[in-house]
Amino acid sequence: MQIPSPAVQESLTWLAESLAQVLDETVHLCCIPAPTFEEAERAAYVAERMRAIGLSKVHIDSIHNVTGILSADSASPTTLVAAHIDTVFPRATPLQVRRTTQRLYGPGIGDNCVAVAAMLSVATAMCRLQPTLPGRVIFAANVGEEGLGNLCGIRALLDTWQGQVDTVLAVEGHGIDELRTTGIGSTRLEVTFTGPGGHSWGAFGTPSAIHAMGSAIHKIAQWKVPRDPKTTFNVGIVEGGGSVNTIAPRATMLVDLRSLQPTQLAQLESRVECLCQEVQRDTGVQVTSRMVGQRPAAALDSEHPLCHGALLRSPRLVGILSCTRWRASSSASPTSSRATIVGRSTASISL
Numbered sequence: 001m002q003i004p005s006p007a008v009q010e011s012l013t014w015l016a017e018s019l020a021q022v023l024d025e026t027v028h029l030c031c032i033p034a035p036t037f038e039e040a041e042r043a044a045y046v047a048e049r050m051r052a053i054g055l056s057k058v059h060i061d062s063i064h065n066v067t068g069i070l071s072a073d074s075a076s077p078t079t080l081v082a083a084h085i086d087t088v089f090p091r092a093t094p095l096q097v098r099r100t101t102q103r104l105y106g107p108g109i110g111d112n113c114v115a116v117a118a119m120l121s122v123a124t125a126m127c128r129l130q131p132t133l134p135g136r137v138i139f140a141a142n143v144g145e146e147g148l149g150n151l152c153g154i155r156a157l158l159d160t161w162q163g164q165v166d167t168v169l170a171v172e173g174h175g176i177d178e179l180r181t182t183g184i185g186s187t188r189l190e191v192t193f194t195g196p197g198g199h200s201w202g203a204f205g206t207p208s209a210i211h212a213m214g215s216a217i218h219k220i221a222q223w224k225v226p227r228d229p230k231t232t233f234n235v236g237i238v239e240g241g242g243s244v245n246t247i248a249p250r251a252t253m254l255v256d257l258r259s260l261q262p263t264q265l266a267q268l269e270s271r272v273e274c275l276c277q278e279v280q281r282d283t284g285v286q287v288t289s290r291m292v293g294q295r296p297a298a299a300l301d302s303e304h305p306l307c308h309g310a311l312l313r314s315p316r317l318v319g320i321l322s323c324t325r326w327r328a329s330s331s332a333s334p335t336s337s338r339a340t341i342v343g344r345s346t347a348s349i350s351l
């Protein structure tokens with residue numbers, strides 16, 4: 001167990017005493033709408049908070065990522081502490097938060113408002129108490145993590161700070177007793193079925209895009225995939241058709257493929273391609289697919305200093321990590337090797 005410096009110890013004490021403010025901040029963030037690709041309002045609020053906290057060079061980029069820097073004498077090493085501000089909940093979702101003595105309930109509270117609030121509180125503690133740092137810390141509220149955002153926010157940040165970021169800590173609100181070092185590979189495909197259409201009575205027998213899509217989904221549902229390495233598939237959204245008595249001229253489905261192993265993921269991708277050709281041949285409906293999201297599988301070596309750093313050697317130092325355990329990432333978030341996942345070699349973990 002490492003003995004924390006007085007400034008670190010003081011910061012931790014301050015954080016423990018600031019829990020009520022963190023919860024208030026969480027509720028405030030939750031009440032600002034921020035669906036993926038519509039994060040501007042929440043970004044503006046976070047930028048305002050970063051300025052008030054005392055971070056320097058607070059900046060909102062063109063896609064509404066927000067960054068603020070905790071200056072140090074040296075810019076090297078640089079740590080990026082990032083929490084995503086977007087939510088899966090559409091703009092029309094009522095943003096109401098209910099509190100009980102033990103819990104907060106609201107859309108996006110856990111994913112990821114509480115993490116953004118926690119990041120801001122850590123920034124506050126560090127600005128107030130100025131622990132001696134060996135390098136620079138960039139605090140970031142990133143966009144485009146959920147849905148079809150395809151990690152556009154963190155990708156843009158790593159492009160902006162290309163070659164300057166040594167480590168990334170991604171902060172997530174769920175699983176607060178976990179440290180994740182393995183990132184799931186995922187590929188998301190939009191498959192489109194196109195037919196001639198026609199009246200359900202008058203043109204009966206004409207190939208239907210929806211019937212063809214149903215056939216494809218039926219085949220996918222019967223696929224067998226390995227449990228180890230864990231590999232999964234899901235048809236998550238289907239759309240199409242015009243009316244109840246129209247032979248559907250068009251239908252689309254979104255397919256999510258995941259695996260901890262790149263070769264398994266590649267096999268699933270080619271299976272979808274083969275399926276498209278098969279259904280086209282069997283039904284006469286044109287079937288095309290396009291990639292709408294991709295995150296390569298990656299893992300941080302367990303011997304990496306980031307994994308054996310102060311958090312693991314001193315888990316009780318930060319309370320919430322008292323139950324820290326190794327675990328392969330299993331959420332939709334970019335989690336662990338976030339930077340590695342988006343094609344960079346920066347060492348990354350997720351808390």
Ligand SMILES: [Zn+2]
Nearest residue numbers: 111112172333
């Ligand atoms: Zn998340």
